[in-house]
Amino acid sequence: MVSKKPRAGARVLVAGLVIMFSSPAASAQNTHIFDQLAGSWSGRGIIVHSVGANEEAIRCRLRNRSTHASARKLVLAGNCAVAGLVLPMGGWMQQQDDSNRYTASMFQSLARLKTDSFDGTRRGRQLRFHYQGTDAVSKQSISARITIIARGDNRFDIQVRRTDPTTKKLHNVGTIEFSRR
Amino acid sequence: MISGFGAERLGHLTLRFPIVATLIVIVLTAIALAGVPRLQFSGDNIDILRDGSRELAEYDNLLGSFRDFNNDAIVLIRSDRLRTLEGFEKYRDLHFELQFEPAVESILSPFSLVSYDASVGWHSTVPARFEDDAAVAGFLDGISEKLPAFDSLIAPSRNSAVIVIYTSAEAVADSSVRDTMAGFERVLEYFADEDFEVSLAGQPAIRADLINSIVDDLRLLAPIAALFCAVVALGIFRNAVAVILCVLPPVIAVLWFLGALGHAGIKLNFLTNVLPVLLMVIVFADTLHLYLKWEREQDGGDDASAAMGRAVTLVGPACALAMITTAIALASLTLSGNLGLTDLGWIGAVSILASFISVITVLPLGVHWAGRLGFAPDPRSANRLAGISRLAHSAVRHSALIGFSGVVVCLIGLYAHWNIDSRFRLLDYLGTGSQVAESESYIDERYSGTTPLFAIIHLDPSVDMLHETNTDVFYRAKARIDEVFPSTSSYSLDDFAREVEKGGGIPRSSDLDELPEYLTSRFVSTDRTQVLITIFSSASYTASQMHAKLEQLQSMLREEGLSDNVSITGFPILASVVAPRLMDNLRISLLAAVFVSIFVIALAARSWRIGLACLVPNLLPIVAVEIVLWLAGIPLDMSITVALTVSFGIAVDNSIHLSNQYMIDSREKPADQAILSALHQVAPAMVSTTLILVAGLSISLLSTLPVLSVFALVIVLTLIFALVTDIFQLPAYLVTVAKPGRNQPHQG
Numbered sequence: 001m002v003s004k005k006p007r008a009g010a011r012v013l014v015a016g017l018v019i020m021f022s023s024p025a026a027s028a029q030n031t032h033i034f035d036q037l038a039g040s041w042s043g044r045g046i047i048v049h050s051v052g053a054n055e056e057a058i059r060c061r062l063r064n065r066s067t068h069a070s071a072r073k074l075v076l077a078g079n080c081a082v083a084g085l086v087l088p089m090g091g092w093m094q095q096q097d098d099s100n101r102y103t104a105s106m107f108q109s110l111a112r113l114k115t116d117s118f119d120g121t122r123r124g125r126q127l128r129f130h131y132q133g134t135d136a137v138s139k140q141s142i143s144a145r146i147t148i149i150a151r152g153d154n155r156f157d158i159q160v161r162r163t164d165p166t167t168k169k170l171h172n173v174g175t176i177e178f179s180r181r
Numbered sequence: 182m183i184s185g186f187g188a189e190r191l192g193h194l195t196l197r198f199p200i201v202a203t204l205i206v207i208v209l210t211a212i213a214l215a216g217v218p219r220l221q222f223s224g225d226n227i228d229i230l231r232d233g234s235r236e237l238a239e240y241d242n243l244l245g246s247f248r249d250f251n252n253d254a255i256v257l258i259r260s261d262r263l264r265t266l267e268g269f270e271k272y273r274d275l276h277f278e279l280q281f282e283p284a285v286e287s288i289l290s291p292f293s294l295v296s297y298d299a300s301v302g303w304h305s306t307v308p309a310r311f312e313d314d315a316a317v318a319g320f321l322d323g324i325s326e327k328l329p330a331f332d333s334l335i336a337p338s339r340n341s342a343v344i345v346i347y348t349s350a351e352a353v354a355d356s357s358v359r360d361t362m363a364g365f366e367r368v369l370e371y372f373a374d375e376d377f378e379v380s381l382a383g384q385p386a387i388r389a390d391l392i393n394s395i396v397d398d399l400r401l402l403a404p405i406a407a408l409f410c411a412v413v414a415l416g417i418f419r420n421a422v423a424v425i426l427c428v429l430p431p432v433i434a435v436l437w438f439l440g441a442l443g444h445a446g447i448k449l450n451f452l453t454n455v456l457p458v459l460l461m462v463i464v465f466a467d468t469l470h471l472y473l474k475w476e477r478e479q480d481g482g483d484d485a486s487a488a489m490g491r492a493v494t495l496v497g498p499a500c501a502l503a504m505i506t507t508a509i510a511l512a513s514l515t516l517s518g519n520l521g522l523t524d525l526g527w528i529g530a531v532s533i534l535a536s537f538i539s540v541i542t543v544l545p546l547g548v549h550w551a552g553r554l555g556f557a558p559d560p561r562s563a564n565r566l567a568g569i570s571r572l573a574h575s576a577v578r579h580s581a582l583i584g585f586s587g588v589v590v591c592l593i594g595l596y597a598h599w600n601i602d603s604r605f606r607l608l609d610y611l612g613t614g615s616q617v618a619e620s621e622s623y624i625d626e627r628y629s630g631t632t633p634l635f636a637i638i639h640l641d642p643s644v645d646m647l648h649e650t651n652t653d654v655f656y657r658a659k660a661r662i663d664e665v666f667p668s669t670s671s672y673s674l675d676d677f678a679r680e681v682e683k684g685g686g687i688p689r690s691s692d693l694d695e696l697p698e699y700l701t702s703r704f705v706s707t708d709r710t711q712v713l714i715t716i717f718s719s720a721s722y723t724a725s726q727m728h729a730k731l732e733q734l735q736s737m738l739r740e741e742g743l744s745d746n747v748s749i750t751g752f753p754i755l756a757s758v759v760a761p762r763l764m765d766n767l768r769i770s771l772l773a774a775v776f777v778s779i780f781v782i783a784l785a786a787r788s789w790r791i792g793l794a795c796l797v798p799n800l801l802p803i804v805a806v807e808i809v810l811w812l813a814g815i816p817l818d819m820s821i822t823v824a825l826t827v828s829f830g831i832a833v834d835n836s837i838h839l840s841n842q843y844m845i846d847s848r849e850k851p852a853d854q855a856i857l858s859a860l861h862q863v864a865p866a867m868v869s870t871t872l873i874l875v876a877g878l879s880i881s882l883l884s885t886l887p888v889l890s891v892f893a894l895v896i897v898l899t900l901i902f903a904l905v906t907d908i909f910q911l912p913a914y915l916v917t918v919a920k921p922g923r924n925q926p927h928q929g
Contacts, residue, residue: 046309053301055309057292059277081280083305084293 034074036153038066040181043158047082047174051164058082060176062089080176126150138165145170154180183841184785186505189497192541196486196493199549202542210433213440220439222395223355223448224388227251227752231520236759239750243635246711248702252353254365255383256344257620262376264339269317273307275372275379276344282368284352284361289345289703291334296327297681303695306331343624346383353385355392355448362389382620390617394886395454399439402880402889403457407432410465410877417869422556427472430543431464434536441532452525452823455892459529460536462877463507463831466870467500467540470838473866475548476558485552489545497541499841502785503834504537506778510830513774514823517766522823529827573860573908577853580913587797587910594804597811598768634716634751636662642710646690647678658738658747659714665734666716674704674712716751727757760819767822774826775800778833786840794914795836801910802832802902806895820888824895831874831896832903835867836911843915852919856912864908871904 043060062078078089131144144162151157157177164171195202231237244250256279262268276292279285287293294306306328311317321339324331335342352361362385369379407428414424435457442449474496478488511533514526638658640651659675678688690709693701704713731749738744779799783792803825810817842863847855878900881893 054304056305057273057277057309059274059281061281079281081277083276083307084287084295086280086285 034066037074038064041178042181043176043178045174045176051167051171056082140165183498183502188501189493192493192497192545195542195545196490199546203546206542210436213437216440216443219443221448222392223450224358224391225450226387226391232518234759236754239748243637243750246706247713251384252348252350253383254346254348254381254385257380257382257624258342259378260376261340263342264318264321265314266311266317271377272342278368279346282364284348286347286349291331348385358385359389359392362386380616380620382617382624386617391451395449395451398454398884398889402884406458406461406877406880409880410873413873413876420559422551423558426547426551427468429547430468430539431461433543434460434464434539438532451886451888452521453528455889456529456532458881460532462874464536464540466834466874467503468544469870470866471496471500471544479558486549489548499838500540501537503837504533506781506833507830508533509778510774510826513770513826516770516773517763519763573912577856577912577916580916583910583913584917587801591797591800591804594808597807598804601807601811602816634753636714637748638712639746640710646709647688654746655712657741658743661737661741662714665730727753764817771826774829790918791840794918798906798910798914799833799836801906802899803829805902806898820891821895824892828896828899832899835907839863839907839911852916856915867907871900874900
């Protein structure tokens, strides 16, 4: 009867969440995205941390707070958990004026990432972000793709894909479906 | 007259300087009141068994080297839907939800288990999803064979399951454990429904439950007991001022006690929790004796303070001696060698002695100021109870027969005292009706309890943990353990090794480093020099059965030459070895309390005859209760033994007051007349104090804490027996021992 250590897949998934929330989702049409993502969210899904690995159940709890003081900002808090492991989520992202540029500082220690700039695009109800960086476990360069699919005011999904360090191919990590708590 | 060792002088000083004394009492009470909010509570319960023995040292080694298993909370799930997709996923959701709790360090449940596969390494044992009910049922049917330890988390019948929550030490400290458990309860409430029962168990839940009970008792029972005593006193005195005068000293004594604990940072635990009620009733009893003497002295219409001065002179020494004997009874608990009872003994003894200050100062001050305001007592009130003394007249006439029968009953009782069974079960100390207690019982039946037996294998640190030298010791020890506990399951390094081998790998100590410490700590010490075998033995073993099995195991290990390599410990050891030893010590401390108290009475009376006369009448109430328990087949447990010891200290009070008055009256009368005269004077106080004590303590029968309710029941029974023996036995003995000068005034 044994259990496991934090796995790279879980970290990457969380990193994906970080990237997703820190993306430049703001265009003229969707500056309200932070308001839409504000509130308490409960997420559940299935992930596969690497090619050939078994599926893992994942649960997330997020409490996001949108502020409008000098700039539009979303403060994130919460956790994601895979069996036997809880990964703290916390940080913030901020829109830089109206320039469609965002800065963010979130979860670097958790995701073991050293980056704070992200690029993304919006297509309809989907936000797609791309991350290029170093995998904290394998130390190899990886890329990841995060897709947010808004499903009304009370639901959204996150799909995460990333480069598998072994095969170097894009691998579907999994999807987490969020609903308001 | 009995000597109070000069303690009664404090009463005279109080009456001489009433204003200064009043100010001192007010200041002391104000300081105590400031300390009450700082009062802290402790939920310790296993610590009650601490006695500095080898068994405890090994248990401490276990907690220090592996993990403090006493911080593990257990969630018990009872549902017939666990074999369904919906029920099993709900179990999984509960696991995840608990993981999000801030107090949780990690969680052990089927969903945190992994299996080994050489191609992908460790992976979750439970699939991330199931398609339907059949898939869940199929998985559960097959998993026991692959992973036998799975059954220690979901019962083989699959209608109950547990989740083990590893909490941080801070989260389950006395100051925070109730909040932590309340947080868990909120999560459980969200998941609970008619077909999915969830409840908490384990040491943190027990500690939280104990603290809640202690706080509830303190907030409710002590004030209600005081009120009930006052109501009974009102029925006797039929005067509200008299009741207030008698209630003030015990209430102030309890405030001083709680305030002192608060200022000193001493936590009230489930044993010392009996002290507030105990102080309340003991101080009430002595106050009544002093008050009723004052009433008699005041009868001639004298000045209230002057009459109180005479009452202090005549009864004050007996009050002091009564407090001293009660303190001796409590202090005798220190002979148990047990740390929890030693604390109770010392704290109790000191607080009883200190509470005498309240009796000897607060009542005289109350009488002084009430007299100034024109209050005059009605001596007829208590005299109504004097009629009971007439019942003792025939006892005095047949003193030899009464005395002989008392000795016979005492001898039977002493036989019962040494032959009555003893028992220690943690469940006996949990609140009645407590959900935690109910869950603990269920886990005891289905999962062999939350506190299994542990075998610690000490490895050779100079070689690798999995070196042949170490594995040879490990497997030989495990084989012996399996022989002694064949029908039980165990979990150890062996399961880890088999899991790796089954997955096509080769067990290496480095594989352990890939596992989180909260799991490796279940079978390997942090320094990798000791490994643990957890034995899920049957919880239904009696102390003697467990003791026999342990003896057998120790003997086999000695034959194998492994006794230096293997230590067996765990709560079952403490309960089967340490607890019986504790009970034996308590039996001795009870008798020690009796004989030391009798010696002190003889010393204070400066008469060995008085001491001797008090022996049988004061042993009788104790042994009478033990005979009742023995005949009813009720084993002695710690609460009963402690209660018997303390109740002796209370019961002897009436003997002291009767002997004191007898000595005063025997200066002028022959023994038989002196005792009847003394009975006429003291019987009202004896009856009224017993009535009030029984009334006050009866409230404690409502306590959810068995320690307090059993404690109260035993004391109530002892007090009733003591009243009977003081009225019918003590006079006979006093007359018997005075026989050489029976018709002459007493010369002692």
